[in-house]
Amino acid sequence: MPPFTRSSSTLQSSVEGDGIGVDAEWSFMTVVQLKAQLKERGLPVSGVKSVLIERLDSMTTTTTTSKYFAKQPSSPADVATKTKGKTAVKTPTKRKSPTKSKSPGKSPGKSPGRSPRRVRIEPGTLKPPANWEKIYSLVEELRADRSAPVDTDGGEALPEKHLGEVVYRFQVLTALMLSSQTKDAVVGETMRILQGHGLTVENIHHTDHETLNGLIKKVGFHNNKTKYMKQSAEMILTQYNGDIPPNADELMKLPGVGPKMAYIVENIAFDTASGIGVDTHMHRMFNDLKWVTSKTPEQTREQLEGWLPRDKWASINYIWVGFGQEVQQQKEKMLRKCVASSSPREALGLVKKLGLDVQKEAKRFGLEDDVKSVM
Structure with missing residues (x-):
């Protein structure tokens, strides 16, 4: 039977065992492809994957990484590094996420990005605003x-x-x-x-x-x-x-x-x-x-x-x-009440702060002189 076809740049090496010649390019084949090739050559196919993994681990050649036959480490922290003169087979290992410390005040199971629950404000616990x-x-x-x-x-x-x-x-x-x-x-x-x-x-x-x-x-x-x-x-x-x-x-x-x-x-x-x-x-x-x-x-x-x-x-x-209704809906009446109040200047300043355009509305209702007299 003719050997497998491969490019001249492919690194080759073989390990003899049980009459099976194994080279590095085989490691990139699927099990089905390997079985087909072995059957074509009249070779046994049972235990193909385990045999090839064992053989590839002992190959003396440049590092070869296979997504199909790379040997899995015995633990997540175990990265197989072979001694000098042997192939180093590195298997990607899933990193374990570091344990996140629980923030005080956050309930278990809450997503990290969720804001902590607001603490209820008890009556009488806040400082009143000035004036x-x-x-x-x-x-x-x-x-x-x-x-x-x-x-x-x-x-x-x-x-x-x-x-x-x-x-x-x-x-x-x-x-x-x-x-x-x-x-x-x-x-x-x-x-x-x-x-x-x-x-x-x-x-x-x-x-x-x-x-x-x-x-x-x-x-x-x-x-x-x-x-x-x-x-x-x-x-x-x-x-x-x-x-x-x-x-x-x-x-x-x-x-x-x-x-x-x-x-x-x-x-x-x-x-x-x-x-x-x-x-x-x-x-x-x-x-x-x-x-x-x-x-x-x-x-x-x-x-x-x-x-x-x-x-x-x-x-x-x-x-x-x-x-608020009077400031928004009854502007003329509110202006007149402000001017007539015990503190007209403060009253007009208050409604102005709450959105009433005092000068504009005073002009509109003919109250400019009244407003000016108390400002």
Whole structure:
């Protein structure tokens, strides 16, 4: 039989054993190819791979690396290096990743890149911002007339108190559920429509989805809110004896009710303030004032609770939500109230810091002289 064909540059050497001639080029063949060649030559094929590995290990030639027949080391750290005069067969070994030390505060199983869980801020543990009391008192003064949209179409003003406490509390919850992503005027209109049909937990429970969805169609995300209202009515009847849950933690178990809504409902319905309800407008304003440094309303809530006295928790939402509405939507009225306040210069500086262009709006409403007189 003719020998294997190979290029002249191939290094050759053979080891005789059991009548089998083995050269370096064989090490690059697959077992199937080797068996075919051996059968063609009439040679035995059993144990081909193990025999060749043993023979190649003892070959005296230049180092040859084979992806098919390279001898595997007995352990990951064992790299076979032969003595001088013999072939050194190096087998790539998988490096063992160094053991990563666990960072304190990180839970086992968390990915290394994940941020550690935020530590809850306990009430009264943060240092209050400078001059916050003066600013807060000024806003309370500017809000004394209670003339913002939230004062007429908010969760505190809309419910029907004359129908009893249970119905009143359910209507408080309903008004807050309707309020997200919806202007107060639309919430007020929708609440009055529902009240015209009898806004009780029993009626909401018995009203079919399509009908209820039609009644609240003007509010934002009315499809989801219809579902949440139906599911909440079911839970209230079956788990809370027909009355809304008695505290914020229980309220948050209702579909569609988050911390902001739960704390506001708890405050209005039960006259209890276990937390501060913070919406996106409050979140923006308090960051503008540097009272907090936060990325979400929930972080703003936690930071406020960290320094704001508890006797302010119940009133902060309606005072500051209404104040923000007037700064954005009722600019002329706000400018007039600032000029007439006990601290006009500070009041105008405050609304300017919160985004109201005092000079532009004063000119627009013919209040330039009034503003200049107090600046």
